[in-house]
Amino acid sequence: MSKQLVVVTGGSGFIASHIILKLLQQGYAVRTTVRSLAKTELIKTMLANGGQTDFSDLSFVEADLTHEDNWDQVMAGATYAIHPASPTPTLNFKDENEMIQPAINGVLYVLRAASAAHLKRVVLTSAYGAIFAGHKHRTTPYTEADWSDLSAKGIHPYQKSKTLSERAAWDFIAQDDSGLELSTVNPVAVMGPVLASDYSHSNIQIQDLLTGKTKVVPEVDSGYVDVRDVASLHLLAMTSPKAAGERFLATTGETYSMLDVANILREAFPAYAPKLPTKVVPTPVLKLAAKANPMMRMVASVAGKYAETSDAKATTLLGWQHGTAKDAIIATAQSMIDLGIV
Template sequence: HYTLTPTNLICCHFAGVLVTGASGYLGSHVVQQLQEAGYKVKGSVRNLEDEKKVKHLKTLCPEAAYEVELVQAELQNADSWKSAVEGCTYVIHTASPFPFSTPRNEDDLIKPAVEGVTNVLKACVESKTVKRVVLTSAGLAICGTLKGVDVSEKDWPEPAKLDPYAKSKTLAEKAAWDFVKELKDEEKIELVVLNPVSMLGPVLSTTMCTSIELIKRLLERNPMFLPKMNLPVVDVRDAAAAHVKALTTKEAEGNRHILCTQNLWWSEMAAILSAEFKSQGYNVPTMGVPKAAVAMASVFKKDAKQALPIWNKTTKFDNTRMKEVLKITEPREIKTAIIEMAYSLIEGGFVKRSKKYRGPHGKQEEAANGPTENGEIKEDSKPKEDGEVVTAGDKEEAKETGEETAAEGEAKTGDDSKKDDAGDASEAKAEAPAAETKEEGDPTSATSEENKTDEAKEEDSKAKEEPAQEQKAEDADKTEDKPEESGEKEATEESTKKEVEVNGEVDAGGDAVASQ
């Protein structure tokens, strides 16, 4: 997160920041970190009445000195930005149109992207209060196609060779630089551009966007086989931190900054997801696909056609300025970002919960039936042989029904063998009607009699109708021999209950931290 210094601490308490596209994937993280740093934050959204899209913005930082102020503005509505930037010292422009599929007309993306950035910049100049604008561009504006070369902030792609989305990001950034360059001296405002590559990490927003599409597809096993493709990636929280630091970093003014941590193959991301989620019911693809098969599919599938030029190629992005200028020197581990992103997609409803889903902290989530006890799910659990989970509730149920977990059964094997001889004698003397009642009322009695606990046996003996006098005598002898064992069992149960209560408090706190 953003680290306060004496200089920017003073700036924070007097500076207002407008974040455009505040409800988006990156925008939500930027708003959160600005609030944590003490800034007064405005967030622009397209529709204030869409509670589903804006509700989360009000709870991103409960301890913030200032509540986020939401304003309504649209990229192509110039007047809406005049009131949005009013009273602000800085603007972070993350808003940009994004496609869920390739549009038929590329201008549907390019026009609002270019007009949006120029409308925001014009409003900033007219405000007389905005000093600096931080523009979120993209790695695609550095290298539109991942063609397997090393690139830096000096590189620009050829717009004519780009797909509509990459072209919209490239032309919007060019429009911003051209606009600032043509300003008169008395109108000058500072411009900083950030170029994040593919972002990974937890999703705070409630709406779908292109950034989360890859991990969503892998969890849903789409595609079934993995192409040999490589992606440059960065944690969204590191990208957000870079935006906050770009507001007050003097050396950042007038420059582009690549935001990239490392490169990952699709197969590496899939392996991370499979290790975490396979036991939770998500069959993440892990097998590759031959290039020849992709070439054949490219005849009728656009995705396959786009994959061929970048097949088995690694494009390295120079992140020197991110480290040396913006001081993002210890980026988060990408493995953690992938796992946290996947959990947030499931928790947020972007990906369907499986019946085996346990949750971010190992909770046994019952997607169909809901939680098990008083609205909470007990977490004193361990894996069974079949990959399911044994909870504290399972143990209590086992004691009541006479069933045991594998571990408990092994521990009691010795005791059960000692009891078999005495038990055989008593069973032989039991009356036939009583035996028939047991078979009809308890389908497991024929197979699990030896595995029953002492308490269950005592309950069975009480339920019998007029048991033989010899059986009563033998049961009485057994009861006298086991007072210590019964006391130890009660103490163990009491200890287990206390342990579950403590674990529940710890995990509840962990859940709160994770959700923030």
Template sequence: MAEVVLVTGGSGYIAGWCIAELLRGGYEVRTTVRDEGKKQAVVDAVSTVVDPAGRLGFAVADLTADDGWDAAVKGVDRVLHVASPLGGADPRDPDALIAPARDGALRVLRAATRAGVGRVVMTSAANAASPSSYATEGVTDETLWTDPDDPTLIPYRRSKTLAERAAWDFMDSHPGRTELTTVLPGAVFGPILTTATLGSVGIVGRMISGAMSGIPRIGLEIVDVRDLVDVHLRAMTSPDAAGQRFLATGEFTWMTEMARILRDGLGADGRRVSTRQVPDFAVRLAARFRDPSLREITPALGRRNRHSTDKARRVLGWRPRPAGETVLDCARSLIEHGAVQHV
């Protein structure tokens, strides 16, 4: 009999690919949605790459409430907790981000340990294993924990750190059959299954459409969504992954490099991509006087810190693809799905 894997937040970008690859791998999959009305959208998205008939089921459960989680994990062998309840939160309010992320993870773990689930793989973020200072250069690994008390941290980084820390603390105090593994991705790009949940790939869409007329001096550790799912599945099944953190970042790539990759690789479809880099001072001035939303990115200007994926490569045999391939596949997928307006 095939193992049953629960994937949280089935309508999400990463979750959709997790569901698809699990089905391709012969697993039976159950996924959570916040309401019944989201089921068909998940089926439609997954159906673009694999037939889910008879092997995909649903449970209604919300990370912000206790109801439904025991039913969601009943009869489940493993859990991929990839969902995050941050979509509607005000990113400027620390509590609006921290409480849902932390409490949602604990709801999943409580239900999983009660049900005796074999392993939970939780998606954290590389931002939870980063030096507090964005100015720090060098390479860090999973042994580093971001300091959540650093007053310079943006709320998102603090929320991801505290949520993962709470998960490990919970497991330390709940010995039993259930094992925890965490995966800490970088900036996730790659092909889409649906235009309904674009996530971070919207950045590429803005570049292609010409909406981003200037590029800030920001570097991203780009990981392909397909490679991120691959490392989740490896972490789910490898005996050596139990109780471990795994960074899953990709090549460090400046956004201006991304722009050049798109402009050079897309032909006529890349004609609107701007490669003009905006000076740091201009971004800071705009954040202060014209666009407060830019305040979230100003600490990252010029940051060169990178993360080592040696552990995932050594323990799990993980091999991510080049960033340029991911960026172009992402762009072509957006164009194919009609997610970019060309004039």
């Protein structure tokens, strides 16, 4: 019997690489997309660092989320697709549509091709950013029922791109008559073992802390979740009959400030203690600095905001199990030390 084929977009991505590992371990064949086939060796190295030695069920195809070409070829013969890739955000943009439009287009290219190829289900990796932004005076944990309010002031284009691209996906499915199903996974900050020097912006936070680049931390609270648990939630969202048409917050339900994160690292890695920050920059000072520095605007837009989340839906509906936020943060740091990144 031939193995079920799963398409995973953007195979060199942090979340994507861990999803591919889980799929191969569970006996699926995987076809992953890369912007350039030059990336294939990097992906194999990452998977090998994750413990995978047999690549006979893994294939690669060139496809770019900024172009419609090749997506039909990507989806041919597949049963499922998981879509963690997103056009890389440029934080130094002139017009916010540079971030928003490619994210929407990329999702629609994937869904159109999946529909035409009669796939069973697509799992879209959305984000916590599609849930929490623009809510004022929040006092109860965010859930999957929440959507970011884009009419509010000061929302960063990255959060807008995640919200509008997920909305576009649900709108597409509502109109589609091929029988294609959709589930989304909306992770909070994703931690856990990096498999190479190619990793997500959440992880750069840990690198900057350990190397002493971050002298003071902003007043930003966040949930944190292990990438291996995020990968397992994607597989549950892909196969569970209950997951069709549903969103799932990938969170442990815990919330840490950035100073908490620095303190976790200080306790776990005492050799790095002298480099770790102990002071917090007041939010009004941060917002002022962000006016002059566009790279700080995303952080400034979430500083001082309520960030509690609930893991109830994924754990009760799908039986999802996850580790602790603290262990995920420590695993990120340990992998960076092991790989010589810090």
